[in-house]
Amino acid sequence: MRILPSGDRALLVELDDLDQVLGYYAALAADPPPEVVDIVPAARTILVTTRGDLAGLSRSLRELVPARDRRTSGELIEIPVVYDGADLDDVAVLLGCTRDDVVARHTSASWTVAFSGFAPGFGYLTSDGDWNIPRRTSPRTKVPAGAVGLAGEFSGVYPRESPGGWQLIGRTSVRTFDASREPAALLHPGRRVRFVDAGRG
Amino acid sequence: MSSLTVLTTGPLATIQDRGRAGQAALGVPASGACDRAAYELANRLVGNHEGAAAIEVTYGGLTIHADTDLLLAITGAPCTGVPLNAPALLRSGELLRLGPPASGLRTYVAVRGGLDVPPVLGSRSTDLLSGLGPSPLVAGQTLQVGSLVHPMPGVDQAPVAHPAAGQVVLRVTPGPRRDWFTDAGWASLLSQVYEVSTNSNRVGVRLDGTPLERARAGELASEGMTHGAIQIPPSGTPVIFLADHPVTGGYPVIAYVAAADLNACAQLRPGQPVRLVS
Numbered sequence: 001m002r003i004l005p006s007g008d009r010a011l012l013v014e015l016d017d018l019d020q021v022l023g024y025y026a027a028l029a030a031d032p033p034p035e036v037v038d039i040v041p042a043a044r045t046i047l048v049t050t051r052g053d054l055a056g057l058s059r060s061l062r063e064l065v066p067a068r069d070r071r072t073s074g075e076l077i078e079i080p081v082v083y084d085g086a087d088l089d090d091v092a093v094l095l096g097c098t099r100d101d102v103v104a105r106h107t108s109a110s111w112t113v114a115f116s117g118f119a120p121g122f123g124y125l126t127s128d129g130d131w132n133i134p135r136r137t138s139p140r141t142k143v144p145a146g147a148v149g150l151a152g153e154f155s156g157v158y159p160r161e162s163p164g165g166w167q168l169i170g171r172t173s174v175r176t177f178d179a180s181r182e183p184a185a186l187l188h189p190g191r192r193v194r195f196v197d198a199g200r201g
Numbered sequence: 202m203s204s205l206t207v208l209t210t211g212p213l214a215t216i217q218d219r220g221r222a223g224q225a226a227l228g229v230p231a232s233g234a235c236d237r238a239a240y241e242l243a244n245r246l247v248g249n250h251e252g253a254a255a256i257e258v259t260y261g262g263l264t265i266h267a268d269t270d271l272l273l274a275i276t277g278a279p280c281t282g283v284p285l286n287a288p289a290l291l292r293s294g295e296l297l298r299l300g301p302p303a304s305g306l307r308t309y310v311a312v313r314g315g316l317d318v319p320p321v322l323g324s325r326s327t328d329l330l331s332g333l334g335p336s337p338l339v340a341g342q343t344l345q346v347g348s349l350v351h352p353m354p355g356v357d358q359a360p361v362a363h364p365a366a367g368q369v370v371l372r373v374t375p376g377p378r379r380d381w382f383t384d385a386g387w388a389s390l391l392s393q394v395y396e397v398s399t400n401s402n403r404v405g406v407r408l409d410g411t412p413l414e415r416a417r418a419g420e421l422a423s424e425g426m427t428h429g430a431i432q433i434p435p436s437g438t439p440v441i442f443l444a445d446h447p448v449t450g451g452y453p454v455i456a457y458v459a460a461a462d463l464n465a466c467a468q469l470r471p472g473q474p475v476r477l478v479s
Binding site: 004005006007008009010012014029037038039040041042043044045046047049115116117118119120121123143160162179183184185189 | 202221223224225226227229230231299319322332333374376377378422423424425427430447448449454457458459460461466467469
């Protein structure tokens with residue numbers, strides 16, 4: 001663990017990999033140090049913002065014991081997906097398999113929300129599977145809400161219509177972000193997800 | 202119930218409060234008033250509760266019609282034609298017109314009672330990046346005024362300085378990715394006179410200048426950022442994150458603006474010279 005300066009109010013914790021991020025984030029979220037305002041996990045880092053002093057925060061972060069097995073212990077939700085995405089054929093070519101194989105791999109994998117970003121409620125889901133999907137060479141200007149995509153080692157669901165460069169493999173009618181709901185983001189860090197094939201509806 | 206009607210908005214007028222801190226892990230940006238000190242002062246001058254919603258006006262141009270008697274306070278960038286840093290009564294039927302500011306960019310209009318619009322995720326702030334909160338104000342829109350207030354503070358005029366008109370100096374501290382830049386790059390950041398770009402908005406202040414030399418090529422995995430982060434995109438010129446900045450960013454943060462200078466940052470206007478000092 002490396003702790004990097006981030007202004008007068010925050011420290012950036014740099015970790016080795018996503019598994020460490022999941023473990024440390026779970027420990028921080030369960031028992032945040034006093035006066036912490038925000039904890040933002042990302043791919044290799046966790047940003048911690050505080051109202052208190054940075055030296056105290058730094059000590060607390062160094063003493064933190066990461067949680068174990070974060071990929072298997074979060075609350076599990078199921079998301080039905082219609083697998084008819086515009087990039088499904090391209091993804092099959094990239095993986096050297098058929099469309100049905102892509103669907104089988106996506107639905108059989110156990111996904112965990114590692115972090116959010118890009119837009120409110122956009123969760124970056126990581127899995128035990130071996131995904132490495134390049135982004136589209138030219139991003140779409142409009143990706144519809146509910147589109148299910150792949151990029152790098154991650155899968156995600158677009159919470160609302162936005163531009164986007166992920167490879168789209170399907171769509172869901174589940175609302176992943178609703179400002180009138182508590183919590184507003186369905187796919188918040190630590191949650192586990194299983195995608196279910198809802199057929200061609 | 203008290204209300205006011207917006208007749209003109211100028212380039213941009215939004216409703217702002219203290220924002221949505223604490224939800225960054227869900228991808229929800231903090232947002233809120235850009236010049237926090239000016240916003241808070243406006244509320245205090247009319248005895249509002251902390252966190253009451255007020256109007257943030259960008260480069261003047263707002264005209265409002267008082268549908269009822271209103272007690273107002275206007276702070277921040279000093280617009281021509283209006284009283285500043287003092288409580289003022291606007292009688293029913295009267296108009297308030299904010300001319301262009303003599304210095305600074307953002308002016309705050311607080312109404313005693315606060316603006317009563319529905320909160321979204323605990324805040325009445327307009328977040329332009331993520332589309333949360335009320336839409337920017339439009340001509341013809343009527344705003345209801347709330348009634349939750351403290352006693353008036355009994356202050357006639359608050360002695361605060363106007364935002365600076367000439368070169369602004371911002372104090373910075375090294376950021377987490379200082380080592381992605383050469384020592385020459387760091388020295389260049391701290392020695393050049395930047396100019397505020399017209400591309401600036403509530404998400405960030407973009408600075409025009411000589412690109413910085415990088416020590417490391419390649420891409421950074423996106424990481425959390427906070428208000429005042431100075432990102433260096435591939436163009437090599439800085440972007441200082443303001444209230445509506447995204448929760449994470451993928452470009453290296455070379456430095457952070459000191460918390461005490463963030464309000465000055467919010468008042469920078471296009472074309473204004475800026476220096477960063479360590």
